[in-house]
Amino acid sequence: GAGVSQSPRYKVAKRGQDVALRCDPISGHVSLFWYQQALGQGPEFLTYFQNEAQLDKSGLPSDRFFAERPEGSVSTLKIQRTQQEDSAVYLCASSSNPTGLGEQYFGPGTRLTVT
Amino acid sequence: AQSVSQHNHHVILSEAASLELGCNYSYGGTVNLFWYVQYPGQHLQLLLKYFSGDPLVKGIKGFEAEFIKSKFSFNLRKPSVQWSDTAEYFCAVKLIDSSYKLIFGSGTRLLVRP
Numbered sequence: 001g002a003g004v005s006q007s008p009r010y011k012v013a014k015r016g017q018d019v020a021l022r023c024d025p026i027s028g029h030v031s032l033f034w035y036q037q038a039l040g041q042g043p044e045f046l047t048y049f050q051n052e053a054q055l056d057k058s059g060l061p062s063d064r065f066f067a068e069r070p071e072g073s074v075s076t077l078k079i080q081r082t083q084q085e086d087s088a089v090y091l092c093a094s095s096s097n098p099t100g101l102g103e104q105y106f107g108p109g110t111r112l113t114v115t
Numbered sequence: 116a117q118s119v120s121q122h123n124h125h126v127i128l129s130e131a132a133s134l135e136l137g138c139n140y141s142y143g144g145t146v147n148l149f150w151y152v153q154y155p156g157q158h159l160q161l162l163l164k165y166f167s168g169d170p171l172v173k174g175i176k177g178f179e180a181e182f183i184k185s186k187f188s189f190n191l192r193k194p195s196v197q198w199s200d201t202a203e204y205f206c207a208v209k210l211i212d213s214s215y216k217l218i219f220g221s222g223t224r225l226l227v228r229p
Contacts, residue, residue: 003158033217042119042205042219043159056215091159100215101147101166106159 002026004107006092012113013082021077021110025094032075033104034067035091043091049075050098082114117142119208121220128196129228136191136223138206145211148189150180151219154202162204165189176200198229 005024013019025032030051035043036059046065048056051072060067064083069075079086089111093104122137140146150162163174170182180191189206206220 031215033215035217035219040221042207042221043217044219045216048215058214059216093159101209101211103149103161103164104217105161106151108158 004092004094004105006090006107006110008110009108010111010113012115015082015084015114017082018078018080019082019112021079021090021112023075023077023092023094023107025073025075025092026096026105027073029094029096029105030072030098031095031100031104032069033093033095034075034077035093036061037089037091037109039088046077046090048100050100055100079112082112084114087112087114117208117210117218119206119218119220121204121206121223123223124221125224125226127226127228130198131195132227134191134193134196134200134225136204136206136225138189138191138220140187140189140206140208140218142187142208142210147209147211148180148182149207149209149217150174150178150189150191151205151207152202153205159205162191196225196227198227201225201227 032049034046037043045059049069064080066078089109091109092107095104120139148165151159152162173179207217
């Protein structure tokens with residue numbers, strides 16, 4: 001079946017621009033996660049949704065980062081007034097487990113480059 | 116803060132050599148443990164996981180890992196690597212507490228020479 005998809009796959013933004021990154025999880029998956037992966041590092045947790053409820057946003061690095069999942073399926077990660085340090089790969093993962101445990105299925109990521 | 120350490124950032128092996136990648140975590144409570152792999156040009160995928168029970172877990176493609184609670188370790192092993200095992204390997208820990216996040220190590224790039 002279809003896996004997690006993300007769009008766009010690549011995004012170049014000028015410093016100060018706003019960007020929106022989309023994640024389509026596996027159909028029926030309750031849990032959705034966003035991660036940020038800087039070059040040469042492992043993914044770092046940003047936020048977690050259980051259906052449409054954002055239960056954990058402790059990893060969002062600043063108030064310029066905002067995520068939503070209004071209907072409990074597709075999610076959007078928005079970054080306002082992008083900065084060079086925002087350049088990274090943004091990964092989305094989904095899971096059928098409603099408690100956040102269990103296997104997470106990852107998408108291909110969106111590579112954001114801020115110039 | 117809780118963290119996951121992967122000791123080797125780059126490993127180069129010849130085919131048929133044995134592999135062991137180290138992973139240590141810092142957390143005194145209950146954890147779930149994972150190894151993820153990212154092959155060139157592909158996305159992260161699960162290699163194996165430990166939740167409870169037998170501390171020696173077997174995953175796909177002949178990989179296994181051993182959870183040693185006293186050492187806070189979850190090392191990945193394969194007796195004989197293949198060229199197709201060339202990839203980046205990430206250890207990850209899920210704390211069984213009120214948080215939801217996976218904590219990843221910084222990864223180990225494995226290159227297997229034919």
